[in-house]
Amino acid sequence: ATQAQVDSLTAQLAAARADRAAAAVMVVSQQDLIERHIVRAPFAGVVIAKNAQVGEILSPASAGGGFTRTGVATLVDMESLEIEVDVNEGQIGRVTPGQRVEARLDAYPDWRIPAHVEAIIPTADRSRATIQVRVAFDERDDRILPDMAARVIFVE
Secondary structure, eight states: OHHHHHHHHHHHHHHHHHHHHHHHHHHHHHHHHHHHTOOOOSSOOEEEEEOOOTTOEEOSSOOSSTTEESOSEEEEOGGGOEEEEEEETTTGGGOOTTOEEEEEETTEEEEEEEEEEEEEEEEEETTTTEEEEEEEESSOOTTOOTTOOEEEEEOO
């Protein structure tokens, strides 16, 4: 009877160890599931638009239609805001990378913001006869927000 009780307890111990191992595998599986549902941004920034709603299907790549979203939110790096300017192709020869620029936001017309030409995009818009130029601010200010209207003066 004692031997039977030892065998029974040994079997219960083996079953408990197997249950523990199965639970450990289940924990790892659930941690992986949680990990796959965490949304991470490629850089620190501010969310300016929520593009997906609860229950929508998300995909990391374009699905080609349907109700699949390719992004959860629009994120802006507030430290690297730039102005995109369309320059007439007849005037583009007067613009050079690094050139000083004076920017004025429509919201603050008396504020002259020092900036410079960051890049000249090497493609022309044939329909508008313009070339896009990226202008970077020389100093960061909290009054400068994404999608604000601005005017620039290229300093020669």
